[in-house]
Amino acid sequence: MSAHHPYAxxxxxxxxxxxxVEADRLAWHDLYCPKxxxxxxxxxxxxxxxxxQHIGRALAGAGVVPLNGEPAPASMHPQTAERFQYxxxxxxxxxxxxxxxxxxxxxxxxxxxxDDRLIWRARRRFFDALRPSVEPDGWIxxxxxxxxxxxxxxxxxxxxxxxxxxxxxxxxxxxxIDTATGRTVPTAPGVIAGRYKPAQVRFHNYSYDEIMExxxxxxxxxxxxxxxxxLLLTVSPVPLTATASGAHVLAATQLSKAxxxxxxxxxxxxxxxxxxxxxxxxxxxxxxxEMAFAQNRRSVRPEMVARVxxxxxxxxxxxxxxxxxxxxxxASEPQDAxxxxxxxCEEALLDAMRE
Amino acid sequence: MxxxxxxTKRHGDRWPDVRFDLFGDHTAMGKFTxxxxxxxxxxxEARASVHRLCGRDVLDLADYEAVILTGLQFSVFAALRPFRxxxxxxxxxxxDVAALAGGEHQLVSFGALGAxxxxxxxxTPGFALARDIAATGLTQVIIASQPRPSIAAREDARQFNRLxxxxxxxxxxxxxxxxxxxAALLCKAAGIRYLPQPGxxxxxxxxxxxxxxxxxxxxxxxxxxxxxxEDVIHANAAFGALVIDDALKTLESAKDAPAV
Numbered sequence: 001m002s003a004h005h006p007y008a009x010x011x012x013x014x015x016x017x018x019x020x021v022e023a024d025r026l027a028w029h030d031l032y033c034p035k036x037x038x039x040x041x042x043x044x045x046x047x048x049x050x051x052x053q054h055i056g057r058a059l060a061g062a063g064v065v066p067l068n069g070e071p072a073p074a075s076m077h078p079q080t081a082e083r084f085q086y087x088x089x090x091x092x093x094x095x096x097x098x099x100x101x102x103x104x105x106x107x108x109x110x111x112x113x114x115d116d117r118l119i120w121r122a123r124r125r126f127f128d129a130l131r132p133s134v135e136p137d138g139w140i141x142x143x144x145x146x147x148x149x150x151x152x153x154x155x156x157x158x159x160x161x162x163x164x165x166x167x168x169x170x171x172x173x174x175x176x177i178d179t180a181t182g183r184t185v186p187t188a189p190g191v192i193a194g195r196y197k198p199a200q201v202r203f204h205n206y207s208y209d210e211i212m213e214x215x216x217x218x219x220x221x222x223x224x225x226x227x228x229x230x231l232l233l234t235v236s237p238v239p240l241t242a243t244a245s246g247a248h249v250l251a252a253t254q255l256s257k258a259x260x261x262x263x264x265x266x267x268x269x270x271x272x273x274x275x276x277x278x279x280x281x282x283x284x285x286x287x288x289x290e291m292a293f294a295q296n297r298r299s300v301r302p303e304m305v306a307r308v309x310x311x312x313x314x315x316x317x318x319x320x321x322x323x324x325x326x327x328x329x330x331a332s333e334p335q336d337a338x339x340x341x342x343x344x345c346e347e348a349l350l351d352a353m354r355e
Numbered sequence: 356m357x358x359x360x361x362x363t364k365r366h367g368d369r370w371p372d373v374r375f376d377l378f379g380d381h382t383a384m385g386k387f388t389x390x391x392x393x394x395x396x397x398x399x400e401a402r403a404s405v406h407r408l409c410g411r412d413v414l415d416l417a418d419y420e421a422v423i424l425t426g427l428q429f430s431v432f433a434a435l436r437p438f439r440x441x442x443x444x445x446x447x448x449x450x451d452v453a454a455l456a457g458g459e460h461q462l463v464s465f466g467a468l469g470a471x472x473x474x475x476x477x478x479t480p481g482f483a484l485a486r487d488i489a490a491t492g493l494t495q496v497i498i499a500s501q502p503r504p505s506i507a508a509r510e511d512a513r514q515f516n517r518l519x520x521x522x523x524x525x526x527x528x529x530x531x532x533x534x535x536x537x538a539a540l541l542c543k544a545a546g547i548r549y550l551p552q553p554g555x556x557x558x559x560x561x562x563x564x565x566x567x568x569x570x571x572x573x574x575x576x577x578x579x580x581x582x583x584x585e586d587v588i589h590a591n592a593a594f595g596a597l598v599i600d601d602a603l604k605t606l607e608s609a610k611d612a613p614a615v
Contacts, residue, residue, distance in 0.1 A: 073461050
């Protein structure tokens with residue numbers, strides 16, 4: 001037998017049996033080979049869908065404290081800070097599920113653009129349609145929403161100007177677009193605040209091409225804010241809570257994740273300053289032989305989250321915290337408890353509202 | 356508490372049908388908890404301290420129609436602390452909302468400021484004790500706000516800078532009302548009635564008028580020991596009488612025949 005074929009000299013990680021079946025499926029050696037380093041000195045920022053919250057916590061646990069451009073006031077109780085979503089990400093933007101949202105946020109931050117049409121009302125309070133969950137009881141006036149948003153955008157811009165690496169977790173392709181402004185909002189009106197009126201909002205399922213364009217816009221915005229900054233992409237393994245696409249939610253989830261995965265991979269391949277971390281693969285592969293998801297088949301079990309973050313941290317020569325990331329649920333809780341208590345996840349509200 | 360105690364002695368004839376019992380001291384009350392309907396402590400020193408002052412070291416809540424709790428750090432003044440760090444758009448001193456972004460003080464929402472104030476008050480030993488008493492269902496509970504500092508403190512640059520800043524910037528009324536409102540909400544949620552400082556005793560929104568501070572006495576077994584002339588935080592019997600008047604009115608509004 002001749003050894004002269006293209007697979008002859010490849011490392012073990014390129015072969016299913018050696019790279020998966022016979023490999024250490026806790027460590028997943030060579031699954032992630034960083035293009036650029038993350039160290040304790042790296043100014044790192046985080047944004048994205050619910051799963052991105054784990055990344056920030058794990059980084060902090062390993063001594064890489066993410067930037068916090070919008071910290072809680074010194075005299076605010078930590079639980080209150082959490083309730084008002086201070087410290088959840090590098091600024092108080094809440095969950096950012098789509099690439100379009102993130103791109104538009106960065107554009108707003110660069111220009112200071114605030115649109116008074118993007119204010120929803122509920123319970124005689126006012127909500128920022130672009131981050132409706134950050135203020136649990138809403139704001140008391142439109143003026144307050146506008147002022148807080150201006151302040152927020154300045155802080156986002158400061159984060160973008162400081163970040164060596166921005167970690168962005170892509171969550172969804174499905175989104176709702178405000179008809180009047182053309183802006184993508186994180187939740188449909190009526191889920192947290194506002195009222196669903198079909199004429200005022202339209203459903204949109206972002207395509208691969210659109211996401212590639214948005215990723216390019218994100219990269220450009222970050223480069224303008226800070227030349228030489230890096231973008232680290234991940235894809236959330238968390239399935240859709242609900243779909244408005246007309247398809248079965250399982251098929252809609254797979255389609256959405258496939259598009260996101262393909263876009264993230266292709267975009268990273270095309271740019272030296274963009275990397276992809278395969279959290280999605282680690283969680284969703286059947287090969288791990290582990291229960292990756294909790295009873296609701298949606299929330300990622302804390303042990304799996306810890307494993308994902310171990311792979312990331314060790315690839316960068318960082319030691320995971322002994323405690324690991326904060327579990328998203330208490331294992332002692334009854335099986336039917338809400339495993340997402342520790343994560344702020346508007347999407348999960350869709351399910352809760354259905355009951 | 357000394358203000359209320361001295362009021363019951365000096366002005367006791369104002370409330371002929373009411374019996375007042377005092378329970379507390381300067382420092383030991385933080386070691387008292389509510390168990391089996393009794394306010395009691397496992398700390399022998401704390402019990403002895405309260406006993407020296409009040410002639411008892413246990414309070415049986417079933418014996419009282421109401422408890423007025425004052426002191427133990429539950430005060431408007433203390434709850435103004437968040438104003439040191441943050442501003443909200445609705446503060447009177449904020450005239451240019453757009454200019455607030457990225458300013459010296461951190462901009463927070465009205466709701467966040469309210470939560471901060473409530474957090475601060477809810478962590479005071481006074482609130483914890485009142486909440487636990489209310490939870491027994493044995494008696495009504497009123498928290499009477501501690502007095503604001505004396506107006507004399509307004510001119511003293513050495514202390515109370517937070518108050519002086521709020522006063523100077525025209526935010527005194529806003530801050531004062533804001534804290535009172537949040538205190539009332541917090542208490543209501545715990546089944547406690549909140550008694551704001553009597554309006555008659557307040558001046559410049561954040562201070563207590565001199566006539567209600569002058570001649571205040573110490574909380575001591577020996578009667579009539581006065582605080583020093585420099586004291587700006589203790590109220591007198593006249594203040595205590597106003598608080599008791601307001602407390603009884605509050606109880607009357609809920610019950611036909613109040614007795615404390």
